[in-house]
Amino acid sequence: EAGVVQSPRYKIIEKKQPVAFWCNPISGHNTLYWYRQNLGQGPELLIRYENEEAVDDSQLPKDRFSAERLKGVDSTLKIQPAELGDSAVYLCASSLDVERGGTDTQYFGPGTRLTVL
Amino acid sequence: SQQGEEDPQALSIQEGENATMNCSYKTSINNLQWYRQNSGRGLVHLILIRSNEREKHSGRLRVTLDTSKKSSSLLITASRAADTASYFCATDAFPAGGFKTIFGAGTRLFVKA
Numbered sequence: 001e002a003g004v005v006q007s008p009r010y011k012i013i014e015k016k017q018p019v020a021f022w023c024n025p026i027s028g029h030n031t032l033y034w035y036r037q038n039l040g041q042g043p044e045l046l047i048r049y050e051n052e053e054a055v056d057d058s059q060l061p062k063d064r065f066s067a068e069r070l071k072g073v074d075s076t077l078k079i080q081p082a083e084l085g086d087s088a089v090y091l092c093a094s095s096l097d098v099e100r101g102g103t104d105t106q107y108f109g110p111g112t113r114l115t116v117l
Numbered sequence: 118s119q120q121g122e123e124d125p126q127a128l129s130i131q132e133g134e135n136a137t138m139n140c141s142y143k144t145s146i147n148n149l150q151w152y153r154q155n156s157g158r159g160l161v162h163l164i165l166i167r168s169n170e171r172e173k174h175s176g177r178l179r180v181t182l183d184t185s186k187k188s189s190s191l192l193i194t195a196s197r198a199a200d201t202a203s204y205f206c207a208t209d210a211f212p213a214g215g216f217k218t219i220f221g222a223g224t225r226l227f228v229k230a
Contacts, residue, residue: 004159033218035220040222040223041222041223042205042207042220042221042222042223043160043205043220044220045217045218045219048218056217091159091160093159093160104147104148104150104165104209104218105150105162105165106150106160106162106207106218107162108152108159108160108161109159110158110159111158111159113157
């Protein structure tokens with residue numbers, strides 16, 4: 001079974017440029033998460049989707065960040081315009097909720113390492 | 118702010134020794150999970166312990182949970198060089214604003230061959 005797929009793996013851009021990250025969760029997983037991980041820190045949740053609905057986006061900087069999960073499958077996270085402080089690893093994870101026979105376990109993709117110059 | 122706090126921040130041991138990492142949190146939780154992250158990789162789930170459980174085992178891993186002290190520990194027995202990684206605890210809780218998974222800053226474990 002394929003795991004969570006993310007692309008690109010690496011991205012280098014100049015500040016003020018836009019950037020987008022893509023995530024394809026594990027087939028059948030209804031919950032999708034986007035995290036940001038700064039160097040030496042744990043992941044910090046940006047947004048959580050239940051199917052196509054964003055149920056927690058309280059940590060998403062909405063002035064420059066946006067996300068979508070059309071059709072409740074894959075998802076895109078966008079930053080426009082990027083700032084120097086956005087340099088981090090952006091992780092996507094998915095899970096199958098308990099009501100559908102899953103657990104609270106989240107399965108992570110390899111992440112996208114963003115460098116803003 | 119992150120709820121989980123791991124201790125120690127870094128740990129260096131010899132192969133074959135046991136490694137113990139601790140995690141403390143602040144609010145009531147539904148469950149607590151431990152994840153491992155190898156350098157440059159995504160996180161891999163290790164073990165989940167629910168709030169009504171006190172101890173859980175999985176292979177060389179032993180996790181304890183003390184909800185009265187709001188703390189958990191991860192013990193890796195007979196460590197191997199391949200166990201070198203960062204270890205994170207993550208709590209599923211219901212702070213103001215609804216359900217949330219919160220990760221700590223992690224413990225960096227280095228196992229010397």
